[in-house]
Amino acid sequence: MNEPETSPEPPIPTALLQTNPTISRWFASRLWLLTLVCGVISLGLFWYSRQNTGSLITIAFREGHGLKPEDRLTYRGIEIGAVEKIELNPNRDGIVVHVRLTPRARSMAAEGAKFWIVRPMLSIDAIRGLDTLLGAKYIAIDPPSVEARAQSHFVGLDSAPIISPADGSLEISLDAKSRGGLENGAPILFRGFRIGNIVQVSLAMDARTVRARCAIDPEYRDIIRNNSKFWNRSGWRLEFGLSGLKLDADTLAQMLSGGIEMATPSEPAPSVSTGHRFFLYDKPEADWLTWQPSMVHGQTLSRLASNMPQPIRIALRWQERSFGFRTNQQRSSWCLPLSDGSILCLSEQTTAPKSALADSTQIEFAGVSLSPSQFQVSNTTSEASQDSSVESVEKVGRFTTSEPIPVDVLRWPADRVAAKLPDTVCDVLIAHADASSVVAIDAGRLKKTSIDWEIDEQVLVDRDYHGLPVVSADSSEVIGFIDIHKGKKRIVR
Amino acid sequence: MDIPRNHERSQGRTAAAAIAAVLLFPAAVLLPILEVEQLGHHHQSSILGGILELFRNGNYFIAIVILVFSIVLPLAKILALIELSWLCSLQQRHRAWTYRLMEQIGKWSMMDVMLLAFLVMLIKLSGLVQFHFGPAVIAFVLCVTMSMIAAICFDPHAIWESP
Numbered sequence: 001m002n003e004p005e006t007s008p009e010p011p012i013p014t015a016l017l018q019t020n021p022t023i024s025r026w027f028a029s030r031l032w033l034l035t036l037v038c039g040v041i042s043l044g045l046f047w048y049s050r051q052n053t054g055s056l057i058t059i060a061f062r063e064g065h066g067l068k069p070e071d072r073l074t075y076r077g078i079e080i081g082a083v084e085k086i087e088l089n090p091n092r093d094g095i096v097v098h099v100r101l102t103p104r105a106r107s108m109a110a111e112g113a114k115f116w117i118v119r120p121m122l123s124i125d126a127i128r129g130l131d132t133l134l135g136a137k138y139i140a141i142d143p144p145s146v147e148a149r150a151q152s153h154f155v156g157l158d159s160a161p162i163i164s165p166a167d168g169s170l171e172i173s174l175d176a177k178s179r180g181g182l183e184n185g186a187p188i189l190f191r192g193f194r195i196g197n198i199v200q201v202s203l204a205m206d207a208r209t210v211r212a213r214c215a216i217d218p219e220y221r222d223i224i225r226n227n228s229k230f231w232n233r234s235g236w237r238l239e240f241g242l243s244g245l246k247l248d249a250d251t252l253a254q255m256l257s258g259g260i261e262m263a264t265p266s267e268p269a270p271s272v273s274t275g276h277r278f279f280l281y282d283k284p285e286a287d288w289l290t291w292q293p294s295m296v297h298g299q300t301l302s303r304l305a306s307n308m309p310q311p312i313r314i315a316l317r318w319q320e321r322s323f324g325f326r327t328n329q330q331r332s333s334w335c336l337p338l339s340d341g342s343i344l345c346l347s348e349q350t351t352a353p354k355s356a357l358a359d360s361t362q363i364e365f366a367g368v369s370l371s372p373s374q375f376q377v378s379n380t381t382s383e384a385s386q387d388s389s390v391e392s393v394e395k396v397g398r399f400t401t402s403e404p405i406p407v408d409v410l411r412w413p414a415d416r417v418a419a420k421l422p423d424t425v426c427d428v429l430i431a432h433a434d435a436s437s438v439v440a441i442d443a444g445r446l447k448k449t450s451i452d453w454e455i456d457e458q459v460l461v462d463r464d465y466h467g468l469p470v471v472s473a474d475s476s477e478v479i480g481f482i483d484i485h486k487g488k489k490r491i492v493r
Numbered sequence: 494m495d496i497p498r499n500h501e502r503s504q505g506r507t508a509a510a511a512i513a514a515v516l517l518f519p520a521a522v523l524l525p526i527l528e529v530e531q532l533g534h535h536h537q538s539s540i541l542g543g544i545l546e547l548f549r550n551g552n553y554f555i556a557i558v559i560l561v562f563s564i565v566l567p568l569a570k571i572l573a574l575i576e577l578s579w580l581c582s583l584q585q586r587h588r589a590w591t592y593r594l595m596e597q598i599g600k601w602s603m604m605d606v607m608l609l610a611f612l613v614m615l616i617k618l619s620g621l622v623q624f625h626f627g628p629a630v631i632a633f634v635l636c637v638t639m640s641m642i643a644a645i646c647f648d649p650h651a652i653w654e655s656p
Contacts (some may be wrong), residue, residue: 031509031642038513038635042520045628049524052628070536 054081054101057109059139061156062094065117066137073099073115073139080105083139097156099139109152112144116157168218169196172272174260175209176280180232188214188260189233195220198260212280214260222297224262224276226269229288231281233261263288266460268295270434294439294459308438309431309469309478310410311336312366314345318352319360326357333467334433335365336478337405340414342378346467346481346492347397350377366409368401375401395452395492396481418472418479421493425453427473428491430465430482439465440473446491453480455489503648508578510643514571517636522564525627526611539629540564540607562603567640570598574643592649599644 061067064086073081081101089096101109118140142161176182179201188196196216204211216224260280314335319326335345343365352361363370377399425446430439445456455461466484470491471477480491525537538546540563547556573595577588611630 031506031513031646034639035509035513035516038639039516041635042516042632045520045524045632049628053525 052103054103055106055109055152056084057081057099057101057152057154059097059099059115059154059156060089060094061097061115061117062158063117064095065119067097067117067139068136071136071138073101073141075105075108075141075143080108080141081139097139107146107150108141108143109150109154110144110148111151112148113151113154114142114157114161115139115154116160118160168221170216170218170221170224170272171199171274172214172216172224172276172278174212174214174230174278174280175204176212176232177209177282179210180282182210182212182232182260186259188216188230188262190220190223190262190264192261195223195262212260220297222271223264223295224272225264225293225295226272226276227267228262228264228272228278229281229284230260230262230278231284231288233259263291264293264295266291266293267462268293270437292458292460294441294445297440307476308429308435309336309412309471311431311433311468312409313433314343314349314363314365314467316349316352317362317364318356320353320355321357329356334469334481335467336431336469337366337409337411338414338417339411341405342398342400342414343405344396344398344417344469344478344481346483347377347394349467350375350397350399363399366406368403368405370401370403374403375399395483412469412478416477418475418477421453421480421491422472422475424448428479429471429473430461431469431471431478432465452483452493453491455491457489459489461489503646504578506646507574507643507648510639510646511571511574511578514636514639514643515568515575517632517639518568518571520632521629521636524629524632526629526633527624528627529624537627539627540633559607562601563607566598567602570595570602571640571643573598574640574647577647 067083067086069083069085071083072079073083079102081099084098084100086095086097088094116139118138139156140160182198182201184198184200186198187194188198196214199213199215201210201212203209261284263284311334313332315330315332317328317330320329321327331349333346333349335343335349337343350363359372361372363375377397425443425448427443428441428446430441432438439459439461441455441459445459447454447456461482461484463484465482468482469478470480470482472479480493483490483492522540525539525542528537530536540559544556544560544564547553547559573591577591577595611626
């Protein structure tokens with residue numbers, strides 16, 4: 001085809017593209033398409049296989065504990081890898097375990113992962129790894145954080161790691177003279193109720209004391225105050241006296257592994273932060289056991305914490321004439337600015353006694369000072385309740401002012417103020433400017449009278465709490481104010 | 494002109510199929526071919542991995558037999574076919590020699606027999622252990638097919654035709 005066979009004219013020397021006929025025919029076969037497909041399939045299979053085989057990691061252990069090839073690596077009870085082989089390390093002081101992870105668990109091989117061989121452990125408060133008593137041993141993993149860098153060589157732990165405390169728990173350390181039977185994991189009790197546990201018991205750096213690192217569960221962290229006391233309740237106390245034999249032990253676990261009991265005084269100090277150090281006493285003093293603090297803890301607080309009224313100080317000043325002299329008098333408590341611009345407080349806070357000299361009264365709050373002409377007292381409740389009887393005199397007043405209130409004063413939504421005290425008593429919280437001073441009062445400690453709620457005498461409410469707003473734990477509405485008068489504590493409206 | 498063209502076409506086909514077989518060969522040998530699950534233990538092995546395991550366990554004889562008859566000889570046969578179909582580069586005598594060699598190798602190349610062995614195993618053991626084929630099986634079957642096609646397409650007359 002390329003070469004003209006017969007040409008009438010003498011051949012003109014033209015450059016002819018000469019392809020090798022053999023090669024071109026060689027490639028003419030349609031079977032080459034199949035070759036291409038096969039090549040793609042081959043590559044595809046390699047790719048697929050790579051996707052489906054997990055990475056190989058090595059873990060160095062000091063001790064094999066009877067681990068065998070094909071034993072599992074488990075996490076949360078499922079297999080995420082298998083031991084491929086185990087060998088002695090070159091220095092003969094440990095073993096190296098080769099583990100093949102499953103493809104999905106590839107991210108487990110990252111910096112910070114902890115491995116240990118699970119074997120039966122009989123400790124006092126728990127029996128761990130019982131499944132390994134008869135079955136095969138397995139390797140357990142404490143996974144690394146999500147963004148950790150990938151890694152393929154690990155050093156395994158000799159035993160299960162100390163369980164790291166839950167997020168948000170309060171870590172404190174207790175110094176004791178002697179270990180006194182305390183074990184890792186022993187409970188910390190408040191009124192016999194577990195609020196945390198010992199993470200680790202060890203000697204202090206200078207070996208002068210025994211230090212117990214404790215974690216208090218997040219919901220109970222507000223029970224631990226600066227002035228809390230801790231004492232060792234380890235083991236049992238056997239008292240043998242005239243009255244007979246007295247065995248004192250709380251729970252079996254505590255009897256065996258020891259425990260720490262704590263109490264917070266009836267006037268709780270501010271909460272502590274992580275790292276706080278307490279002394280661990282051998283036994284409680286008698287009055288510690290009678291302390292009855294009212295503290296908000298757990299979910300009640302976390303639900304309301306961001307949502308508590310912020311009372312501010314208010315003072316009423318006036319002048320009186322006594323023995324012919326003008327004397328300055330003042331009365332101070334708390335008030336609650338509302339979003340509609342009015343201010344709620346005890347009505348005694350807005351009206352000076354009759355003995356006051358005319359035009360000498362002044363209200364001061366949030367850096368504003370108001371003369372009588374500058375504020376307008378209005379009553380909170382409707383007219384109907386006012387004229388019903390003399391008894392139901394308004395204890396809580398509302399006033400408005402033409403003077404600007406500083407903008408940095410937090411205001412409580414006006415629609416979240418109840419019109420009157422609820423018909424039945426409920427759990428309440430006394431709001432305080434300082435969140436750690438918030439006091440909770442259980443409904444059982446409240447008694448309803450015809451006009452107000454009386455607070456049980458056992459509940460310690462400081463004199464300074466006079467005039468603080470009270471929030472219902474159920475509806476989180478402001479339902480009244482604290483009124484302390486002649487030692488009687490009331491919630492009034 | 495017709496006859497040599499036929500030869501050339503057959504050579505093209507042979508080369509295409511043989512090269513396809515070569516491309517599939519690594520996948521067939523290196524990738525896991527069997528995934529056995531017995532009592533919760535998962536184990537997978539490739540042909541080459543299995544042979545290495547046999548070596549490690551000291552079964553040298555069986556390991557060598559399998560290595561030679563299912564890896565070395567099949568590969569040699571395919572390579573010989575490619576060489577034969579590559580006409581231009583070879584001398585006639587060399588080609589004849591290669592052809593005879595290939596004929597001999599072909600008798601001992603047992604790749605297809607191995608496939609049969611796997612099949613028998615699947616049927617016999619399916620009650621005892623749970624196992625499935627790995628990705629290498631596809632490559633293996635295709636590789637056997639391709640080398641067969643290459644052998645069928647090959648026209649020995651081409652050897653004695655002068656290019």
